[in-house]
Amino acid sequence: MVTPTTAAPALAVGPLAPRFEDVERIAVLRGGGLGDLLFALPAVEALAAAYPAARITLLGTPLHADLLAGRPGPVAGVEVLPLARGVRESPGREEDPAGTDRFLDRLAARQFDLAVQVHGGGRFSNPFLLRLGARHTVGTRTPDAAALERTIPYRYYQHEVLRALEVVGLAGAPPVMLEPRVTVTEAERAGARELRAPGAPALLVVHPGATDARRRWPPARFADVAAAAAAAGAQVVVVGAGEDVPAAEEIVDRARAALPPAARSRVTSRAGRLTLPGLTGLLAEADVLLGNDSGPRHLAQAVGAATVGVYWFGNVINAGPLGRARHRVHLGWMTTCPVCGRDVTSETAPRCEHEDSFVADIGVEPVRADVLDLLAAPSGGVGPW
Incomplete structure (x- = not known):
């Protein structure tokens, strides 16, 4: 049992214990x-x-x-x-x-x-x-x-x-911030500016990957949103690790097929070709990131981009953004494995072996609407932080 201090700050999460002495x-x-x-x-x-x-x-x-x-x-x-x-x-x-x-x-x-x-x-x-x-x-x-x-x-x-x-x-350290922030270097920003298409009014970055396959939205849905953003004039860049290259190529091909010839060059892929500093700079340059619950979505938020995230509802509890003005969340409400029917909400039950998506039932329209809304006003109407 931890004895809290008598004057815990309002932002303390749980007990605020006394600080330790002589910590170097x-x-x-x-x-x-x-x-x-x-x-x-x-x-x-x-x-x-x-x-x-x-x-x-x-x-x-x-x-x-x-x-x-x-x-x-x-x-x-x-x-x-x-x-x-x-x-x-x-x-x-x-x-x-x-x-x-x-x-x-x-x-x-x-x-x-x-x-x-x-x-x-x-x-x-x-x-x-x-x-x-x-x-x-x-x-x-x-x-x-x-x-x-x-x-x-x-x-x-x-x-x-x-x-x-x-x-x-527990170590007597109350919060000074509630969301992560990552400082972007000038070299990262300069490299990202080289990737911006001249004259594009906005930049949408799309990340279709996730470590857990059950968190992945189908590439065809990402392609529909990418095509809508490009049709509205935005530049669209698909990113990801090497294993995401096939999904990225599918997104680009499908999006371009849905666009008139003059708009097809607005959709490109950098999947498998960006270093971590390169990704960091691109996300800082982006107006909006569309992605699954994944590291790049969280990094985009940390460097200042607005985000639209596709989440299994249980993961929002653990990893969702706290605000909604600049960070929109769309939820898959699946509670059982779509293959074997096992309960997937238990904290302690062993995971089944199936990898089918828990978010495939999320429709395109609400996601597309949020992406276009944030591209038009990426600050969420409140100004950049």
Whole structure:
């Protein structure tokens, strides 16, 4: 049980515990994908504000290191996690126990004052964190996880940003922001401006990918929206990783087929051809991002683009944008697997093996309407933030 301070700020998420004394070195454990890092950034900002003299080290992934390298922000450095079960896993690659030992021994020598776990329920991440030997530890915990000095219960259905903010509240760090922000470098912006079509009144970026196949809207639906945006005069650029190239090509082909010849060149694909800095700059240059619940959608929001997101309703609880003036959400309401009928809303039941989309029933018309509305007024009528 954490005893809150007597004067908790109104923005505190959960208990606000007393700050720890003499904190100079902080480690934050957050593996996973691009979105996972972004969800943790408001909590890192809170730590930086509460402990302004401390150096914050992120224990993250190569993707996190790529995004944060040379970028202004509260993270002083990124240590790339070793391959370890439940902490950092990679398909087709085995765990590296020896590498994990070396990693933890090296970081333990830094003598962290505070170690923060915002990586799942703690079954694997809490023992990993404890091996750092930090003076103080905070994080989430399921009933089967090792105890830290201060913890909150882990329940799956909680917004990841608010979960991380509740965790750092255990260290006496109230929120200073509620949504992630990523500073875009001038080099990233300059590279993106080279991709803008001269004279195009607006830029729509389309991202049809998602790590989980069940979150993917059909390419034909994206193509319908892309064609409508191009018909209205907007430039449309489809983006994605290498595995998204076939979907991107289908979107471009279908959209162009629906357009008159003079408008077809407005729809192009950069899927598989952008670096992470290149994607960051393009999203910052975009007026609107249309995409599934995925890292690029979250990054687009963090760099200032308006977004239209296609979500399974359960994922909105964990990862949806908080506002609606500049960020529109369209929901798939499927509660059972469309193949086997298994309940897909349970927090604890094992996942079935099927990959059929949970969002395929979302129609084109409401998505198209929101995209065109935001392209006409990407600030949502309230001015840019």
